[in-house]
Amino acid sequence: MKQGEKGLSVWQLTMLALGTVVGGSFFLGSSVAIRAAGPSVLLSYVIGGILVYFILSALSEMTVANPVAGSFRTYTEQAFGKGAGFTVGWVYWTGLVLAMSSEATAVSILLRSWFPLLPLGLLGSGIIIGVTLLNLLGAERLSKLESGLAAFKLLAIAAFILIAVCIAIGIGARGAGAVGTQVLRSQSWMPGGMAGIAGSMLMVMFTYAGFEVLGLAASEAGNPDVTIPKAIRYTLLLLVGLYIAAMTALFLLLPTAAVSEQISPFVTALSRYGLGWTGTVMNIVLVSAILSTMLASVFGLGRMLRSLAEEGHTPAWMRDRTDIPYRGILISGGAMLAGLGLGMLLPQGVYLFLVSSGGFSLLFSYLIIMASHYRLRKRKGSSLTQRQGLRGYPYTSWIAMVSLLAILASMPLIPGQGGGLAAGVMFVLLFSGIYAVGSLRKARKSGGLRKSPLRLPAMRAQMEASEELEGKKNRE
Incomplete structure (x- = not known):
């Protein structure tokens, strides 16, 4: 899409980003961060918000300067060469495909409580097919x-x-009175100290993950040099504001020790005050949150695969020649079905080892x-755009990179995430090796052909020089 043409608006881009970010990792996974840090997890969310601001500012600056479908994969290639672009693109695509196949399984488990006769495999397959087909409708x-x-x-x-604020001040809590200050006084603010905050950062960053879809959508945005920075600003303000407000409200109702x-944690908090029906409501919210994340993720996966194909990093038949990357979307959907099948066939430990690479692939991409x-x-020596960049x-670049490296290094400290680091590193080495082998094969194939073209200029120069000398002799 050319700059200035009608495309995705600021609101549509913001909702697309929020649809990717706000998912099961916040509604359910945030309990891990709370257990690690207690109320001081609020500081973790502030630190995470600052990191996201640095990353989004850097991405925005590169995107405004060059709004391409490949986004950060293309910028990696410009900065570090084709091999780096190939590796980052495939690590991101593979990790996200495995993560989304796991999300399909999670939705299936939630839906099974309402449709107990349907097998998990059938429910998961139906969800993936539905999400894939909806993406074929196009970005608008x-x-x-x-x-x-x-x-x-x-x-x-x-x-x-x-609801939490009402309960905290004594409205709607069956005879509990004003509970907010009582709950806050009954618990330590930093039960895990600085180590607890550090230990919570991995899960906090996972709850923010997914905003990179803004860069992948840049080529389909109307007037991207205006809409992308605005969408990034709105996304950041809404995310950080809502997350911190929700966590603050949660700690008014629920002590850290009661979090499972x-x-x-939101269901636990409301059930504690006689609102047990919220369990069903939260299931509906969780289903919609995960489906929304899957829809936006397939959007990004299709565009990433198109970018890889356009650079010759995939077989030629994967290349899309239409505005909507139909092949990229369908191949990504097929890969998610394969990932779902792996979950059914492989031992649980092996499958979780692969799936946990999804978190690594996102943090690796941000780095x-x-x-x-x-x-x-x-390289340029100044901001990449006329406007102020990062x-x-x-x-701030050094702070962000060191922080992301530290968070990646902390993965083994979180139960179940050590495998994610190992699997992620394995994928980086695998795709780096694939590119290196492919480059060597290309070099060998073209080696014999290179000799003639390389010699031609020298031979032509010698002939021209000899002709000129011959001409001089004749004139003399």
């Missing part, structure tokens, strides 16, 4: 559906905050975004 139509689902999730968070990693921005800006460069 998908964004309308995504806006509705994202709005539903945001309203659910806002409703929880409102098996149940959504590469910062490194690519640093390299490109250093504030505090290069210090």
